[in-house]
Amino acid sequence: MQTTYTVSGMTCQHCVTSVTEELSEIDGVTDVTVDLATGAVTVTSSAPLDEVAVKAAVTEAGYDLAG
Numbered sequence: 001m002q003t004t005y006t007v008s009g010m011t012c013q014h015c016v017t018s019v020t021e022e023l024s025e026i027d028g029v030t031d032v033t034v035d036l037a038t039g040a041v042t043v044t045s046s047a048p049l050d051e052v053a054v055k056a057a058v059t060e061a062g063y064d065l066a067g
């Protein structure tokens with residue numbers, strides 16, 4: 001299953017790496033793809049993700065989940 005989120009505040013490749021690492025630690029996540037230009041983050045997982053866990057991971061990386 002794929003879910004796309006919008007993350008604000010990312011400006012460089014280091015931002016992409018931080019967000020990818022934090023989201024990858026959520027149970028069930030199998031892939032994370034980040035489009036730095038748009039802030040779109042597509043998360044592939046084996047089951048629906050807990051929105052609170054996703055927000056916490058993005059916040060831990062130092063960014064904000066839009067919407």
